[in-house]
Amino acid sequence: MEYNFRAIEKKWQEQWKASGAYKVSNESSKPKFYVLDMFPYPSGKGLHVGHPLGFIASDIYARFKRLKGYNVLHPMGYDAFGLPAEQYAIEHGIHPAVSTAQNIQNFREQLDNIGFSYDWDREVRTSEPGYYKWTQWIFLQLFNSYYDRSAQKAKSIALLVSVFEQEGNLNQECPGDSSLQFNASEWKAFTQKEQQDILMLYRLAFCGYGEVNWCEALGTVLANDEVVNGVSERGGHPVVKKKLRQWYLRITEYADRLLDGLKTIEFSEAMTEMQTNWIGKSYGAEIDFAIVSPQSSAQLTPHAAPLTVYTTRPDTIFGVDFMVVAPEHELIEKISTGEQKAAVEEYITYVKSRSDRERQAEKKISGCFTGAYAINPFNGKQIPIWISEYVLAGYGTGAIMGVPCGDERDHKFAQHFKIPITNIIGEYYNGVEANPTKDAKLENSDFLNGIVMRDAIAIVNNRLEEMGIGKKKVNYKMRDAAFSRQRYWGEPFPIQWKSGIAIPLPETELPLLLPEVDSYSPGPEGEGPLANIPEWVARELETNTMPGYAGSSWYFLRYMDPHNNETFCDRKVSDYWNQVDLYIGGTEHAVGHLLYSRLWTKVLFDLGHIGFQEPYKKLLNQGMIQGSSRFVHRLKTDPDFFVSHNLISEYDTLPIHVDVNIVDGLELDIAAFRIWKPEFANVKLLLDNNQLITSSETDLKGGRFICSAEVEKMSKSKFNTINPNDLVNKFGADTFRMYEMFLGPVDQSKPWDTKGIEGVHRFLKKLWRLFFDEIKGKLWNDEKATDEELKVLHRTIRKIEDDTERYSFNTAVSAFMICVNDLSDLKCSKREILEPLTIMLTPYAPHIAEELYHHLKNTPLFAQQRGAGGELSVLDASYPIFQEKYVTESSKEYPVSINGKVRTNINIALDATAEQVETIALSNELIQKWIEGKPVKKFIFVKGKMINVVV
């Protein structure tokens, strides 16, 4: 009987489906465990081998926990709204709902192939009305809430209104406009529109104006991704910044809580750092500088408005040699003087054509003097005001003070424009590069001279506050999250506009269904496609739709209670399942999805809808599977002539992508190549041994055609994608699952390489042969296991359990291999050993495990024990328990090194004392030889590890 994986896998997949083996109940006496994958966007390209890496890891962990006696929630669904489906609709006229459904079906087939343990009854699709009804509902919660800063939590906006009626906004600083102040009677005197405009400045979901990438030629707004070098990626049309009405989420109010929450969850250090950097909390000060402009060469005119800069280093105020304001800064127009005006305008025009990204990455220093000067409030020094693209309008006040001796970028700026540099840190500054130290004693700093910079910060802050020209200020890099898109394929906002007032739809009218449209093209004036629908516009409904991250911000909750029509998720149910215990996905969502879903969770918590405020207890990042592309090299002068890679230095060639599937290692399958594309059918190939072959020749004359290789993103256009289906067909799901894990640590990025998959497949066949012999048939028996066999088993139990628990799936696979190798050597086919092994293997290779388990259990004895009709599945077996007594050793082969070099091994009892060990070791002949009679300086003995003799 041989290992017929195709029949076995098909049989058990059907059986598990029929028996509802993966159905999960919300009620159980077992402890709960929630394992979640980042749900995929169902793209038209289908799954490639990179996708399942995380899915397999989570499936292994979920099945492992199930065997360990947990009630495990392990769902899957689709993040089904998104731009690609809309793009596809524009190009092909196919409704996004239709193409999305097709893609989902395709994904599902691929997923089913691999044998995941998802409870498909809980599937969610964010684009289904039954789902987005609740996305809209949560949006209304956000819309109807504000952030109470003193209580540090979200509260109902109705509450805020009653506060305003009693005391105005005296104790409720306005997050949208900190200068806004009114008392109770003023509030009551406002018109309804005025009141609503004010409330908008408080709401957690609010409407405002913001800049977007606008492409006039395409008549649409573009994502940053779609803009390359100031033009649209598609078509290369110019893109400009345009202000549009936008919805936002007031995530900035939650900055501190998002920061604090990181301490309560297990994210990787890198991930925590990324989120921390994104939030970007900094402590500094805002300082007002008076401005003067020369009216004539002799006369300086003061300006009414000051230049306010934000700095984290007020202690360096005497080192300020110039100011830089962002090119968008509103002051520029007022302060730039006649002589400089033209240059300033020219510079601003140049900057406008550039993206923020380009501006930041630019190595070349650019800038323009405005002609105006700021006055240092402490010593009256005139400081030139420049504009430069490296200062961004969106951060701080959009203006900085340049301290060249302490900041590298300022230093380069000063050097480039030959601005004299004031040294305030003495020998800490070497004149060549800036030194951002806080340890220097200040010099050239008036009343701060001799004070350590670190201490000077508070002194300057106090002085500025006394003078009324500065205040301490905490700043965040993070900005409020833009929450609207001028697109079709997303959730409609449940908002009507009446006389400029946003009115939420009553909950009873949810879901507000996404209407059918004739065309998916954008609406007029940068509005979304919904603006093209007369009925929609007539109802005065919002024409924007929600962004992709809306639906994914709360999907983990819907899985818990997916069919509930009364509420997004029953509170009792969310109390039971609680946080996601293990969340697996890629780092690409480090700051987007992961931050937004944390925000939504906190708001839902504040409003009392759920009982926890961090969605994910533990996050595991899977590495990216890269593609390993192959290239053939073609003569530049002759498109029908290809040169083997080892010879290209002698020719002028161009690399061309070739399908990795027709290259074995680096050797091209020439016959397959000629068939691959018709244009290659008759080409000439110069082989590695300098033999030239033409289309008619099949004899390779002992040569090979060698390709070159490069690691790139996995993508269809690079012909380096591998479809998991092909591998599953060839080797089976169990082999595929184990091979993906065997590839390396799950969190490490690596290029895909199929060539080792045979080894894993051989392992499963070898395991099979412990159970069955081709001639003798059944091998397993009920003989008593020997100590040695039990030692092999229990070592394996310890290793697999430990490795699985710490997500080291690659080493677990190798532990299985070692175990099966050992058992084969021992010719052990005893049930006592094989049964626990089979159970342990279940998370990794469920199909073969179930098959073998059933063979083992297919005896009258077990049938009797089970009773009539008793279901039997390895999925619910109990995990073998490790027993120390089988693996304890009494002695160890100690490596002995002399002066750090290992010279020999000696076997010493583990319970030997240090003195005994020293005596034994030093009397050893070989060790004596190496000591060469020299005195022993030091004898180091690390129990259970090694011995080192220093002479």
Place this chain on the structure above:
RNA sequence: GCCCUGGUGGUGGAAUUGGUAGACACGCAGGACUUAAAAUCCUGUUCGCCGCAACGCGAGUGCGGGUUCAAUUCCCGCCUGGGGCACCA
């Protein structure tokens, strides 16, 4: 420009992070079985040197320093692959 990650045999990786570098697997070489192939099994496989061999010696975890009895692991300085950026005053 800034941030985060990696760099170990021919290849993927192991060494649970100071304590025997190269587990496990691929590939390769040789052999057994076979008419042959597939499958399977056995042996060898970091590099260099000496040698018939056992053994032995030396080098070795990107490069150069350092700390230590002991460094893939810790520190300093470089080189380099990959990923991300709204980067921060």
